[in-house]
Amino acid sequence: MKKVFKLGCGGFLALIILVIIIAVFSDGDTSEVDSDTKVETATEPKENAAETKEAVKEEPKEEAKEDNVPREYKSALKKAEMYAETMQMSKAGIYDQLISEYGEGFPKEAAQYAIDNLEHDWKANALEKAKSYAETMAMSDSAIYDQLISEYGEKFTAEEAQYAIDNLE
Template sequence: MKNVLTRVGISFIGITVLAVAPAWAQELTNPQKNAVRSANQYLSMQGFSRQGLIDQLSSDFGDGYEVSDATVAVDSLEVDWNKEALDSAKLYLSMQGFSCKGLIDQLSSESGDNFTESQATYGAQQAGAC
């Protein structure tokens, strides 16, 4: 995702100081705030990848938020995606056996959890599959 910066002007006794703030630091819209609440609820129940959480929030079968609102909401959160991958890996291992490669593939697959390869590897290793 491309970083977008906005300029913010602040005046102190006739002197204007320009600061650069990331666009995501701007006030969230109401739909984005609601998407943040939904995202936090999902994260409290199970592990999600960044893309998996955006997909869940924006899916017609999920919450139905606009993709742009879901993306802003997820990117406004401070999430340890490695921890999310570990949580997801532990859940899979609690239900069935996986080889190290099989679990990494499941965690990183687009039709699976959609974690990055690095996050999936971390999760599988820390969960004890490797």
């Protein structure tokens, strides 16, 4: 059975933006930069030497934990972070996009891992979406709220949507 997704004007706009973002960020370069790598210098005070040694002892444990995470799970997390940061999507919206056969096609387990490990301010995303609807679509507060919580729209929680409406200027 095929699922039919209903997209409102905002959803269609989000889909177009998503396609553009994927095209821009998909340059074929799969190299990664480890932002957690620490570079020690010889000018470090000796009083911090004990702390530095302790940090070095703890780092391999963290790396070992990350090494046990399947590559596809890590990819799902990176993609989820992109959706959250660039498209201001909701947690549920990102999950659905990650598992959709018309979206990313990740297994449900990888998508759930991504959602469980994604730290983001969902209320801020709801507010940004609300501002976009208010400015570009001239929608009423009640229509924006409905779009934010709709299962066919943005899929924010009622609390996130209400925060957005309460903080619209």
